[in-house]
Amino acid sequence: MFRRTVAALGAQWPRRMETRRTAAHFTFTPNQTQPPVQGNSEKLNMYQSITSALDIALSKDPTAVIFGEDVAFGGVFRCTVGLQEKYGSDRVFNTPLCEQGIAGFAIGVAVSGSTAIAEMQFADYIFPAFDQIVNEAAKFRYRTGNQFDVGSLTIRTPCGAVGHGALYHSQMTEGYFAHCPGLKLVIPRGPTQAKGLLLSCIRDPNPCIFFEPKILYRLSQEEVPVDDFSIPLSQAEVVRPGKDITIVSWGTQVHVANEVCDLAEKEGIECELIDLQTILPWDKKTVAESVKRTGRLIVTHEASLTAGFGAEIAASIQEECFLYLESPVKRVTGYDTPFPHVFEPFYLPTKWKLLDAVRKSLKY
Structure with missing residues (x-):
């Protein structure tokens, strides 16, 4: 019940935070090493750009499915709004409040040949799934001698400080997973990076964890390409x-x-x-x-x-x-x-x- 209440309040957090950390505190810097936006673009904040990336992934890959706690109605931070209505409940659906179950199911979906996009509602609660992620997903290709893999697996999870999240809703957990060969860990700084990097994760032949700094979801906007594009992983x-x-x-x-x-x-x-x-x-x-x-x-x-x-x-x-x-x-x-x-x-x-x-x- 407590976590359900927290989840219901979570959607309000970025708005409430604007009174303490406004967009003026986080000035988005133009890309200086990446080429300028080509073609059509639209002004999006980070959660909207993530929704756009997920929409493209679902439209271009008929095997792709999105699942997690409350994603059917849009998720705590609204990143999956409208996707179930557009693609149906077979491709965008809720799961029980069980991170270990979400990770185990995601591995099964990926190893069977579909593209799994799982959401952990908060990075702070990813630890019950730690065993599934580091002992199964990360090692699947290695222990089968490259006969099987879970490369079509991406786990999205909101992370980081929001101003009042305290012990269980403000942690950065990337360090725990960085010790595990076989995973790719990605963290965007803004809307353009979020869309391009997320699409790269979804299509990467390795399991990826995509950390989303939740305070950035609504803090600022920038011109983001409308069309499909990617930003290379492992490139600073x-x-x-x-x-x-x-x-x-x-x-x-x-x-x-x-x-x-x-x-x-x-x-x-x-x-x-x-x-x-x-x-x-x-x-x-x-x-x-x-x-x-x-x-x-x-x-x-x-x-x-x-x-x-x-x-x-x-x-x-x-x-x-x-x-x-x-x-x-x-x-x-x-x-x-x-x-x-x-x-x-x-x-x-x-x-x-x-x-x-x-x-x-x-x-x-």
Whole structure:
């Protein structure tokens, strides 16, 4: 009953959050390494662009099905609105409140040759399905000697801080799955990336988890291609070029880092900002090339510090770029505590914490 109540209230969260974190706080940055939008486009926010991607996937792949908790009426965050009416209850349907069951069913759908698009209502509740995802989906191809696979499997799940989600509705869980070979993990920063990356996940020959930062669902809009398009997985994007220091992030934190770039610029510091986009397998080449030019690296993410994915980036870049580094690789992250409620502003890696890290790295 509690989770049902939370789910019913969830659709209001992004709107309520606008009084605390408005679009002005997250300025969407134009793509600088990807080609400009070709053909028709429309102004969409992130949840609308996700709906558009799912619509295209269903229309072009007759085997594709969407299922999860409450997706039939549109889902908690309205990402599947209208899809059951358009494609029928055989292709868009609700499941019981059972994440392990959703994952197990998704694996069965994918291994039988259909395209499975499963939704976990909150990333915080994905853990009951952990065994199915990391011990079955991720290993299916390997343990069958490539005779069978679950490549047509995508799990969508809302994640990240919303301002008042506390312990069970604000977590970033990508670090848990990043330790598991066989999966692809993707996190978009905005509407265009959400549509292009989601379509790439759905069509990728490997099981993918598509994390959707829920605070971004309605916070801003941008021109998104109307037609089918994709953004390559495992390819980072240099959102903002710079010569003094490299900042790497993903999801919501890219916008926080972008604000820091603006603040640092006023102090004569040019930050190069990279949106990783795909967490696993990640684009080490793009990050290493940037660090070899700037000599400095900061990795920032919402998840807690210890064993967060920033640790993997820091260790890899230290090995790859040791002789180029002018200062130690620094991580600006959440703290090693459960996600707090009233103390969320202290937990999150804010622009002021990140700006302080930039200054210290330059003065090292």
